[in-house]
Amino acid sequence: MNWFGGCAPGGRSVVPADARFVWDDPPLWTVGAGSRRFMRTLTDRSGRLAVFGPCSATEGDLARALASPDLAAVCGGTWAGAHTIVRAGSDGVLEVVSDAAGACPVYTARIPGGVVWGSSSRALAGLADGRVDTDWLAAYLCDVQGEMRGRSAWVGVDLVPAGHQLVLHSGEVTRDAPWWTRKRRPYDEAVASLRDALVEGVRARVAGVPVSSDVAGLDSSTLAVLAALEGPVMGMTVHPAGAAEGGDVAYARALAQELSVMRHVLFPLDERHLPLSEAEAELPATDEPAPSSITWARCSAQLRAISQAGTVCHLTGDGGDTLFQPPPMHLSELAHSGQWGRLVADAQAWALLRRVSPWGLVRAAVRRNTFALVGGGGQRPAWVTAAAPDRRTLPAMESTSDSALLAEVRYVARSARTEQQLADALGVELHNPYLDGRVVDAVMSAPPRERCSVSRYKPLLADAVGPLLPQAVRHRRTKGVFVGEFHRGMRMNLRHVLDLTEGRLAGLGLVTPGPLQAAVHAAALGAETAWPALLPTLNAEMWLAAIDREPVVGWHERRRGSSGR
Incomplete structure (x- = not known):
């Protein structure tokens, strides 16, 4: 480490x-x-x-x-x-x-x-x-x-x-x-600051070393383009085995045709890479639970392929969705500034996108109810036994677009550090330029209502770097979705997952196995699953096992005059 x-x-x-x-x-x-x-x-x-x-x-x-x-x-x-x-x-x-x-x-x-x-x-x-x-x-x-x-x-x-x-x-x-x-800037200034932060942040990482980048959606493809401004880059696209056409692969191929310095490679996923499958390498110990613990079979195989290709620096688009596709927290600001016409219009647009009633969003905006605007219920998972308040019993939580976005970004940024620790163990240098301080500062400085849009996909990122991007990337609106792989992984590894439900967390008295097992069985059957609640529990269980396998760091008193190694 x-x-x-x-x-x-x-x-x-x-x-x-x-x-x-x-x-x-x-x-x-x-x-x-x-x-x-x-x-x-x-x-x-x-x-x-x-x-x-x-x-x-x-x-x-x-x-x-x-x-x-x-x-x-x-x-x-x-x-x-x-x-x-x-x-x-x-x-x-x-x-x-x-x-x-x-x-x-x-x-x-x-x-x-x-x-x-x-x-x-x-x-x-x-x-x-x-x-x-x-x-x-x-x-x-x-x-x-x-x-x-x-x-x-x-x-x-x-x-x-x-x-x-x-x-x-x-x-x-x-x-x-x-x-x-946080400092507020006019939109055009925020856009210019974001562009400079991304270009310089990528340059600071890639200069003089072999570079690779994920190439999938707009976020990762943009980083590949910025890296290509500095020299050759290997672009890697992950896809289900037997499905090497369409989707992410088609966009990545189109991008590779426009970037002469990019070598495009495919990484097919088969049943060995399904979530919760046994990986060739044991999950390394990290500072806290890593989001990729549950997908370590896939991630470790991809990291090995990156390392074998001679890459020193690998770029990912982590943090892009958080920054550039936030929930409509700005509705609260519209309500509390009395902009009722704009509030109703925006609420109707977002409600159509989410397939919910617009009046629920208006009510949440007036009450500054963060959880309703984000789109989650906010209740404690049924299997968690810890003495923590159930958010359904709390008064509506007051928040702002800025505070909600900053809280999420800082969690994503800190958890991304655990992903870097996983990569360290396999000799790969992992980088997440969207989580740079100056990038976040630029995004946070933009007026909240202009950070997100129902009609435009990631407008802030598109305005900042759009002129630098080939057409194949500039007009991308979607990216591959792998939710079905989680259901399949749960089903194929059900016995192992059920063992996890009766593991260290249960021994600590933090979870009740019965409700957790019911959620696992439902996910294995393909039922609609609250993944944001279930995955952290499984990641935490796997993290506890990993830190049990690795000894704590040893320390010793430093003798005066010692210069170390």
Whole structure:
């Protein structure tokens, strides 16, 4: 696993096994063979600066950041990519600027006499007793986006909120405050900012290395096009075996014909790759449950094919749907600003799309009922026994388009980090440019009612990069759907799945097997299934098994004068 971290200046110093020091006072280290490709450092008389992760900053930008009295103001919202910025001053103060979107999570753990921080919560858990936080896990089972603020999946390890800046001194965290806030821009400015963030974010990742990209819907195909601006790219399209025509494959082939530098390959899926099937490689341990746990047979096979093709950097479109196809939360703003004509018209359009009554959407907008506007009931799954409130018993939840979108984006971004940890285990560098801080900042800056549309597909993305895209991509409106594969996977692996329902979660008292088994049987029969509730439960069960197989990270006291590896 690739990760980095350090200790608070002036406090006790402990280091993980296999640490390679970036500097030793205060200690800053990396772990893992791939942890240094995107590491950049700069040192002068005033202090030291380190940037971890893809970053568009020039050497001059780094120098200005090192000299600036306000580190976050200079670099936090201006550099494209997904990165964490660390500065150690000559005054014994260490600053850590976390990514605005949460794609590069930062965690802290308090130890006797000091504080340790790092980019992996599972690694820091080795400083405590390595126990899973069952309260966090219970919240996760009820709502994957509603975990407790500031908590990680591990006892004794805290999550630094995205877009925050840590200041550490004398062995303590002396400040933990937000540096990022949403700013509103005119639509045209938001579009221009999004275009720059995507182009520069992709360039920061792909320059000088073999690159591949998923090529399926508009999101992933767009990234392939942006990567092709910098050089050759392998485009990979996943499709059901025996169905190598039409759908994603036809669009991908059309794109490959227009991009001379793109080599298109197909990855056929057969019964070995169905969800919940046994994979050739065991599921690696991650910081928290990975969304791809249930599809690890497919994902690991695809990652192996990517690795065997010689790819160093692989791009995915994860986060694109979240950002560019959000639910109509803007209806609340229309209601509370008294724009009744626009509200009724938009509600009718969305109701037609969803095949529901428009008056239910109007009522939800007036009440600011997030769950009704999003399209979910919001109730706790029937099999979850944790003491968590059922949202049906709560007053209508007030939210805004901005807060709802940001909460979902930050969950998706943090969970995407677990996908990168899975890929790390197979030697593939996985990247999700749509979850970059500057990309999210640009999208969040656009007026809410202009971020989504019933009549236009992903208008913000189309306006930002449409002129750069070949016609085959620009007019794409759909992408392949694999819901049927989940039903088949459940049916073919039913015995294994039923064993999962009586596993570790049940042993912890977090789920009741009976209702969970009923949901599994229904899914296996092909009945309409609440996948957003069922899949996290199965992912969590598989995650618990994975972390049981892998030992916690070992730590040792750092001897004074030791420089590490």
